[in-house]
Amino acid sequence: MQEENEKDLTAYCGLYCADCIHFRNKHSELAGQLKESLEDADFQSYANVKSPFGSEFQHYDSFLIVLEALMNHSCSEGCRNSGGYSTEPCQIIPCCREKGYEGCWECGIFETCEKFESLKPRCGASVMHNLREIRENGFKGWSKLRKPIYNWQQA
Ligand code: SF4
Ligand code: SF4
Known part of the structure; x- marks a missing residue:
């Protein structure tokens, strides 16, 4: 992998964008086709009628919310260039940019930074592993050692 690609795909927080479930995914396209x-x-009209045949479709509106989220959570470039795709603005990108950092691995307090709280439920272990890896062994080729x-x- 070229160093330039590796940097483009390394988020400020240390996540590797190519591993993200939303990155260039197939399911967003399929979700769009399913909705169409x-x-x-006119499945909505069918689902609106209460009936013993297909009572599951009483949850159709909730299903559409998830279907539209699947359609919309797709990205084709790393968040370093795109600015991120989260529904809530990322606090990490502007913080790094204001400080002139390439990423949080350059910051002395990343181990205790509260801005990582929202990442912890899904990616807590990999974020900290990756940031330590880059800080200790340098940026070049780091992605081969990511979690x-x-x-x-x-594991
Ligand atoms: S948007 Fe923010 S939290 Fe999400 S991957 Fe990019 S830098 Fe990390
Ligand atoms: S304070 Fe440091 S570790 Fe926290 S988001 Fe900003 S640059 Fe990253």
């Missing part, structure tokens, strides 16, 4: 197909069939991105993928 359901609209063509799987999600907590449930950890």
Whole structure:
């Protein structure tokens, strides 16, 4: 991998964007096709009628919320260049930029920084591993030593 690509795909927080479940994914496109197909069939009208046949469809509105989220959570470039795709603004990107850091690995307090709280439920282990890896061994080629991105993928 070229160093330039590695940097583009390394988020300020130390996550590797190519590992993210939303990055260039297939499911967003499929979700869009499914929504279109359901609209063509006017499935909403069918679901609106209470009936013993298909009582599960009483949850159709909730299903559409998830379906639209799947459609919208897609990105094709790393958050370093795109600015991130979270529904809530990322606090880490502006913090690094204001300080002139390439990433939080340059910051003396990343181990205790509160801005990582929102990442912990899904990516807590990989974020800290990656930041320590870059801080201790340098940036070049670091991604070969990264951990799987999600907590449930950890060995
Ligand atoms: S948007 Fe923020 S928290 Fe999300 S990957 Fe990029 S730097 Fe990390
Ligand atoms: S305070 Fe340091 S560790 Fe926290 S987001 Fe800003 S640069 Fe990253």
